[in-house]
Structure formats: C-alpha cells, structure tokens
Amino acid sequence: MRILIALAAALTVAGAAPAQAAAPSALAAPDISVTNVKAHLTQFQSIANANGGNRAHGRPGYLASVNWVKSKLDAAGFTTRVHSFTYGGATGYNLIADYPGGDANNVVMLGGHLDSVPAGPGINDNGTGSASILEVALQMKATGFRPAKHVRFGWWGAEERGLIGSAAYVNSLSSAEKSKIKTYLNFDMTGSPNPGYFVYDAVKGEFPAGSLALQQRLEADFKARNIPTELIDVGNRSDHRAFMAAGIPVGGTFTGAEKIKTAAQAAKWGGTAGQAFDRCYHRSCDTTSNINDTALDRNADVIASTLWAVAA
Template identity: 80%
Template sequence: MRILIALAAALMVAGTTTAQAAAPTALAAPNINVANVRAHLNQFQSIATANGGNRAHGRPGYLASVNWVKSKLDAAGYRTAVQSFSYGGATGYNLTAEWPVGDANNVVMVGGHLDSVTAGPGINDNGTGSASILEVALQVAATNFQPTKRIRFGWWGAEERGLIGSTYYVNQLPSADRSKIKAYLNFDMTGSPNPGYFVYSASGQPSGSAALQQRLQAGFTSFGVQTELTSVGGRSDHAAFARAGIPIGGTFTGAEGIKTSAQAQKWGGTAGQAYDRCYHRSCDTTSNVNATALDRNADVIAYALWATAV
C-alpha cells in the first residue's frame, strides 16, 4: 500500500459499525481454505527469494509473480490478459482474468496490487490481498459458479510507485468498456500481524458504493467480527475506479497506523503498536501474517463477490 502525505487522515476510522445488508439468499459463497491462501503466499516468498528479495516494479520477481498467477488462472479456465506499461524506465504489467460466464455488459471487478516495494518481498503488502483473490478466483472455477454478472479479477503493477498500473488500466479502457464495470472491490493488506478489521467507507465515493460497504460489513458480521470504517482516500488501487465514477469497496487490516486500546479490546492484539510493524520493510515475509485475519478477509471477499455477482 502506497504512502501518502495525508496518511494520518487516511487512517482515521469511524465508530464500530453494524451490518445493514442481509446475507444473500441465493448461492452461498464457499468457505475459502486459508491453507490454500498461505500456500500462495509461500510461492510469492519463494519468487522473491529467488529474485533479489523482492517483487517490485521493474524487477524480475514481479514478472515471475505475474507469470505464476497467470498459469494458475489459465489452468482453471479463465480468459487472462497481460497488459504492459512503462514507468520509471521499466516495463510494468497488469494481469486480468475474466470468468467467461454472465452478462458481459454488467461486470463486477475484484482486484489488488501484486507488486512489493524494493525493500522486501511484500507478503502482507500485498501478497495477502493478491493470494486471497487468487484463491477466490480458483474457487469460482472449482464450484463452477454461474453468476448473472461477469466477474473479472485484476492484479495491478506499480501500485507502490503511485498507483500506476491500475490508473493505466482504467484510463486505457474505452468509455463504453468503463461503463460496463458496475462495481470494483479492492483488497490491499488483508493479513496484518496486529490486525484491525476495516471496511472502506462509502462517504465521498461514487453512488452505489454504500451497497458494497454494507455488503462487506455484513460479511464480517456473519462471522461475528466487528468492523470500523476507514477513509482510505486515494491510497490504493480503488482510486482510479472511483475517479471514473465506478462504485468501490474494500477491506484493510492496517499498515503503520497504531492500534488503540479500544481496538485491542475489540479485536485482540497489542495496543500502542502498529497494525503492521514490518510495513514496507524487509521483514514483510511469510512470518508477518496473521492467519486469522487472512482467513476472515478471504471469506469476506468470497461472501461479497457471490452476493454482488449473482
């Protein structure tokens, strides 16, 4: 997740929220096996270790990550595409994968950034989001989900350099194709070791974002987890979609912000410490992930996707 000067404001959170959206009555989302998600994280760690310790834009570890994720999706029956772009004298890549079922004029997108910073392998930031949406995508295929809407996943490049890949993707879409995207859900840092359970606030976001916020809240509530709203502003890859007028939502377990005493009482963990003490550091390895937070967020991703796409 990218650092902004307005960081403190971006991490301000609202009071505890309760779900306002009922659980979907149609097809129930599958339980996402966190062991599978952690296996994907181990692969990202191995890729980083074999390629200079990171998976950053313009570095070999990033392209290796793209190729590995693409291979899994291709084998599952997705229509994948790799989009290249240039930034900072290096070539970057976005990977998209579409499930070829449902109304192509009514698209639900789920995404997160695949790149790390150069300082480390980026396993929480954002291997967790990337691995979770990969496993959700694989479960769409494994369950032969037949949504009425079209589902498209995205893994964005060069987020850590300023949201470059996702912005390029949205800006390159013809206006007719942008108008087909009815919702975008973003997952960036979903397994912080001292986690919070934050849902993107719909305040100030495009019309339709409130329904996504409420659906994500309902997902956590169905698992007995209290949430807080967070105003993420332009801090991650949802920003380009929001600027294009597309409804957005997402979840976040916290970065360098400090967990309060009230949050520690509610969620466990350690008050007075960062949600992720290894944020943008070399210690952001597979040891830097809270398995419970990872599991809960992966299940909420599936819950929200199934409810939105049916």
C-alpha cells in the same frame, strides 16, 4: 499499499439483492481455505527469494509473480491477458483475468496490487490481497459458480510507485468499456500481524453512487461471522482510486498498516495496543512470518461471500 499524504433495504449493488437480505451461508459461497491462500504466499516468498528479495516494479520478481498467477488462472479456464505500461523507465504489467460467462454489460471486478516495495518481498503488502483473490477465483471454477454478472479480476503493477498500473488499465478503457464495470472491490493488506478489521468508508471517502451498498455488503458479511468492523477513510491510498475517478462504485477491506492500534481496538479485536497493525510495513521483514492467519482467513471468506452475493 503506498503512503500518500448501516444497512438500507433500498440500496442494491448493481442489481444484487439488498445487503441485509442474505447471509453468506444462504449464498452458498465456499469457505476459502487459508491453507491454500498461505500456499500462494509461500510461492510469492519463493519468487522474491530467487529474485533479489523483492517483487517490485521493474524487477524480475514482479514479472515472475505475474507469470505464476497467470499460469494458475489459465489452468482453471480463465481468459487472461497481460496489460503492459511504462513507468520510471521500466515496463510494468497488470494481469487481467475474466471468468467465462455472465452479462458482459454488467461487470463485477476485484483487484489488488501484486508488486512489493524494493525493500522486501511484500507478503502482507500485498501478497495477502493478491493471494486471497487468486484463491477466490480458483474456487469459482472449483465450485462451478455461474454468476449472472461477468466477473473480472485484476492484479496491479507499480502500485507502490504511485498507483500506476491500475490507473493505466482504467485509462486504457473506452468510455463504453468503463461503463460496463458496475462494481470494483479492492483488497490491499488483508493479513496484517496485529490486525484490525476495516471496511472502506463510502461516505467520508466520497465514493461514487453505489459504493455505500458495497460498504454495507462487506459490513454484513463480517457481522455474519461475529467480527466487529470499523469504517476507514482510505482516501487515495490504493488502487480503487482510478475506478473511483471513473465513477465506478468501489469498496474494500483492510487490516491496517503503519498506524498504531489503540487500546479500544485491541479490546475489540485482540492483538497489542500501542503497536502498529503491521510493524514490517514496507520493510524487509514483510515475509511469510508477518501474517495473522485468522485475519487472512476471515478476509478471504468475506471476499468470497461478497462476490457470490454481488455477482449472483
């Protein structure tokens, strides 16, 4: 993530059941293995280690990350394509992966940025979101999930340079193609070492119509796991921005970055008050040691249960 400056029965998510109508267990969403997610993070760390210590836009570690994620999805039967763009004199890449089947006129999309800053490997920011949606995608195939809606994933390039890749992708779509995307869910930093459990605030964020139902769906899935949440106004801070600007309903989760955890938040969530949610934010120490396994696991499970509900 780069630095920039209650449930209602009538609400539905692009035709999905009301948020309060189904707990995750009733939706048969899989329990996402945090071991598998961490294995993906280890791969991202290895790629960074072999490529100058980072996975940044325009650097070899980023393209190696794209190629590795693509190989996993290709093997699982996804239809993948690499969408390229140019920024800062370098070619950047988005990876787009479509799950077979579902209503092509009713698309649910999940995404997160795959690049790091040049200073480090970017394992929490944003290996965690990238690895989590990868494992959720792989579990779609493993469990034989056949959603009524079409499901698409995006791994974005050059987020750390100004949300460039996601904007390039959305701007490349025709008006007709944009109108088919009914939901976009963004996952950027889901395993912060001193974590909070934040859900994007659809009201303060002034998100498009339909976003409130996504907020409530995510809140409900955390509540079903007895995890208290707080709403956060993420503003234009991550890759949901381009979808939001296109009028597409958006939502997402976040475990915190450079801001300081308060005493009240530590009492609610554990961890250390007076310390940043992620002390290694945008630093070389954002490695596989800079992860809270519990937060990573909980967020991956919420991603899966939300997808199973929204895309059903």
